[in-house]
Amino acid sequence: MTSHQNKIKKEKLYLFKGYVKYLQTTGFPGNADDLITDNLLHHRLNFHWDALQSLRFVVEIRNRIHWGETVKLAGSFNQNFGELIDNNDIYDMSVLVIDKKAIVWHAMLDRAYLRFSKNKFELTAGRQRINWGVTLIWNPNDIFNAYSFYDFDYEERPGSDAVRLIFYPNAKSSIEVAGKIAHEKEQVVGAVLYKWNKAKYDFQVLAGIANADVAVGGGWAGNIKNAGFKGEVTYFHPYKNFSDSTGVFAGTISCDYSFKKKVYLNGSFLYTSNGSMHADFGLLTNLNLSAKTLSPYKYSFLVHVLYPFTPIFTGSLATLYSPGDHALFLNPVLTYNIKENWDVDVVGQIFLSNDSGKYQDVSELLYLRLRWSY
DSSP states (O other): OOHHHHHHHHHHHEEEEEEEEEEEEEEESSSGGGOEEEEEEEEEEEEEEEEETTEEEEEEEEEEEEEEHHHHHHHHTTOOHHHHHOOOOSSOOEEEEEEOSSEEEEEEEEEEEEEEEETTEEEEEEEEOOOOOOSSSOOTTOOSOOOOTTOTTOTTOOOEEEEEEEEEEETTEEEEEEEEOOSSGGGOEEEEEEEEEETTEEEEEEEEEETTEEEEEEEEEEEETTEEEEEEEEEEEESTTGGGOOOEEEEEEEEEEEOTTSOEEEEEEEEETTOBSSOOTTHHHHOOOOTTOSOSBSEEEEEEEEEEEETTEEEEEEEEEETTTTEEEEEEEEEEEEETTEEEEEEEEEEEEOTTSSOEEEEEEEEEEEEEEO
């Protein structure tokens, strides 16, 4: 076997990739006199090993070093910043390498699983992401790994310590059975998902237990002419005192379209029956997130427009609006590709309230992010 053939064989067996990111955050909580700055150095290493033709071993490590005023302020409120960001699932696969009042270094296994594939079956066990969502912004079907729209710096999104079995009856359908390990009965998540394709649409239905609820839902993805058309709905009902409890309905619908001049437009709507018309605005980012609590508001509307000014320079703006309180969130983003594997982003997050009939700044955040991928 030649050296070139050996190289190809190794590339098939092993995969190392990752990135290093530096993120600086500048916050303007009300006025510029209260300027707050924070820093994050983030390194991710992804290792995939195809031990056998049918067996894959995956380990992905997330290293984050935080320093700045937010780290220090946590101590002023008798909170430990390291514990606040130590978001493991059931098993503790993390370590606080440095846990000081001014700097915190947190390392964790973000993914760690074995995947066995044979014929029409695929079995995955360990910390993994079980993504049952269909739409781009909100995912009521994502009962295992709900994520926050505002957390833009976590592209991989959270994972779960779980077991997942997929069976493919044919090329157009699949059946999934998944279970998330838990210490307490109220934290158990286990469900069945069936997917199929019909009339150029992808459909899915799910049923199972999500924490302390029975969950039943479904979704679709297709096109109306040249526009994408997607949606998800899930109904949650407590299984304790089933006949006496009130359930929660969460549903979202979205349309997206790419114009000839390369402009991309997405419009999304979210309804949560347990939401409020007059919610606490701070809950937008501090909500105890799950598939049934994707927003503190009953109604949420989002419009996202993206335009590539050049092949290496892109701008976008997402605008989220909730009636009742008329809460408004603006999310402008500029992305520039410096060179191969090097990108820089400027991201704004502006939260505006309208309590007195006039829009006022609740919080303004400006992020500068430099990323090198390898």
